[in-house]
Amino acid sequence: MKDSLENKLHSLQDNLVLSEAEKDFHRAQLEEVMRKRPAAQPIPSPFISILFGRPQMAFAMLALAVLGSGGVVVASDRAVPGDALYAIKLEVAEPARLALTLDAKERAELEVTFADRRLKEFAVASLRNTLDEETADDITESLTERIAGAQEEIKQLKNEGESEDAYLAHADLRTMLLTHTNVLQKVSDANPNAVSSVAEVQSKLSVSLTDLAGEENELETLVAGSPEDTDLVESVEESRIETSTALASLQAQVAESETRLDSGDQTVIVESMAKVDQLIRDAHARKEEGEDKAALQLYAAAEEEIDELSVLIESERVLEIDLIEPSAQ
Amino acid sequence: MMRKSKEQEFITAYDAYADALFRYCYFKVYDRERAKELMQETFTKAWEYLASGKEVESIRPFLYRIAHNLSVNEVVRSRPVSLDQMAEMMGYDPADTKQPTPEQESEYALLLAKLGELEPVDRDVLTMRYVEGLPVKEIAGILQEAPNTVSVRIHRALKRMREELQLP
Numbered sequence: 001m002k003d004s005l006e007n008k009l010h011s012l013q014d015n016l017v018l019s020e021a022e023k024d025f026h027r028a029q030l031e032e033v034m035r036k037r038p039a040a041q042p043i044p045s046p047f048i049s050i051l052f053g054r055p056q057m058a059f060a061m062l063a064l065a066v067l068g069s070g071g072v073v074v075a076s077d078r079a080v081p082g083d084a085l086y087a088i089k090l091e092v093a094e095p096a097r098l099a100l101t102l103d104a105k106e107r108a109e110l111e112v113t114f115a116d117r118r119l120k121e122f123a124v125a126s127l128r129n130t131l132d133e134e135t136a137d138d139i140t141e142s143l144t145e146r147i148a149g150a151q152e153e154i155k156q157l158k159n160e161g162e163s164e165d166a167y168l169a170h171a172d173l174r175t176m177l178l179t180h181t182n183v184l185q186k187v188s189d190a191n192p193n194a195v196s197s198v199a200e201v202q203s204k205l206s207v208s209l210t211d212l213a214g215e216e217n218e219l220e221t222l223v224a225g226s227p228e229d230t231d232l233v234e235s236v237e238e239s240r241i242e243t244s245t246a247l248a249s250l251q252a253q254v255a256e257s258e259t260r261l262d263s264g265d266q267t268v269i270v271e272s273m274a275k276v277d278q279l280i281r282d283a284h285a286r287k288e289e290g291e292d293k294a295a296l297q298l299y300a301a302a303e304e305e306i307d308e309l310s311v312l313i314e315s316e317r318v319l320e321i322d323l324i325e326p327s328a329q
Numbered sequence: 330m331m332r333k334s335k336e337q338e339f340i341t342a343y344d345a346y347a348d349a350l351f352r353y354c355y356f357k358v359y360d361r362e363r364a365k366e367l368m369q370e371t372f373t374k375a376w377e378y379l380a381s382g383k384e385v386e387s388i389r390p391f392l393y394r395i396a397h398n399l400s401v402n403e404v405v406r407s408r409p410v411s412l413d414q415m416a417e418m419m420g421y422d423p424a425d426t427k428q429p430t431p432e433q434e435s436e437y438a439l440l441l442a443k444l445g446e447l448e449p450v451d452r453d454v455l456t457m458r459y460v461e462g463l464p465v466k467e468i469a470g471i472l473q474e475a476p477n478t479v480s481v482r483i484h485r486a487l488k489r490m491r492e493e494l495q496l497p
Contacts, residue, residue, distance in 0.1 A: 005494065018347060030372050034340075039335045039382075114382075249391060251394045252385060252387055252390040252470070254473075
């Protein structure tokens with residue numbers, strides 16, 4: 001063996017590879033997945049709206065038709081308050097995407113994602129004093145709609161007997177609202193000009209959180225009483241993968257943010273990650289023992305912790321104020 | 330069109346990282362077919378996450394973390410694998426004209442076998458550092474360990490491999 005060990009190891013890169021045929025095969029499978037679940041829904045045939053008969057769908061079709069190929073709508077996705085396309089994002093792009101999403105669980109996830117966006121946009125604009133009255137009204141109106149939409153989807157999931165999905169969506173929404181309530185408090189503390197507008201939004205969040213608290217026991221009871229069937233097993237497996245993916249995203253986010261985080265932040269993050277790690281290990285163990293309901297609750301708890309930390313890190317990056325504190329965890 | 334570019338970007342990421350992710354999964358399970366399935370699942374889960382409207386700042390560590398988490402429950406084959414089987418698992422492309430000689434093939438198989446005897450985390454750091462050429466800092470980010478800890482692991486694993494392979 002003439003080469004150094006390091007060179008020999010590196011040579012594995014050229015020798016442990018996928019063949020072109022294997023790569024093509026897996027790329028084709030991936031493209032099929034992407035075709036079935038595009039990042040932004042393609043414009044379907046007008047016949048679909050007739051088939052499904054949903055008024056929201058008709059609205060989405062009309063909106064996309066008026067705006068041509070949908071390029072403006074898609075481009076509005078990154079618009080922020082003050083941008084010309086921001087109103088299109090709130091009033092057309094997001095409602096259209098929701099209307100084109102047929103699965104209640106996916107719609108619930110989207111509603112939470114959009115509500116989360118609104119709260120981040122509101123926090124940034126409030127802190128920087130760039131929020132005019134009209135935009136503030138637009139944001140709060142959209143926020144109210146998105147939270148109500150998420151609650152409606154949770155109700156629908158519950159009524160359809162999908163109590164595990166309803167429980168997980170409920171946990172997502174609650175964590176997101178709770179975390180943003182704390183973030184907004186920091187914004188209010190940092191900018192006295194924003195006190196009243198922040199208080200108004202916080203009161204809306206407080207009402208929603210009270211509603212959610214009232215539903216929590218009911219959902220827990222429903223999950224506890226649901227049959228130990230294949231649906232439950234599938235929900236637990238989906239939850240395992242979702243938690244795992246969310247954790248991967250958080251870990252990448254932490255790695256990216258490392259230079260921005262002070263030592264206090266890093267300590268909190270390490271502790272929080274250890275907690276997540278333990279919750280996931282416990283969930284895996286329960287799953288292996290066939291205790292699917294307990295596993296589901298542990299995965300949900302892990303995801304709540306991940307979501308909270310993720311929102312705090314992202315908000316701290318954007319707002320440039322210290323948000324990560326032991327008390328917030 | 331932003332939608333197209335997002336999808337194209339993801340396919341570009343697949344083309345850039347499919348082999349590396351396949352190898353990463355391979356070193357987790359030492360089973361070529363299972364490694365391909367895990368690689369496929371990694372990209373599928375990553376896409377589902379991105380398609381739901383969420384953002385990821387840097388795709389490579391994100392993909393590695395998904396692969397890591399997906400393989401957390403995988404059990405490495407405990408039964409002994411012969412060097413011939415090991416060479417077969419490497420799966421050379423028949424279209425590739427730069428096929429290794431039988432000597433090289435045997436050497437690679439021995440290398441794989443010795444890597445397989447390391448602690449999983451030591452194997453992780455060694456393969457990410459030297460097979461893939463990732464910087465220590467990025468490895469530390471992926472594994473959620475301090476860069477110093479990763480450096481120590483690399484040093485220790487290299488030493489053990491040199492002893493096993495009787496290299497200077």
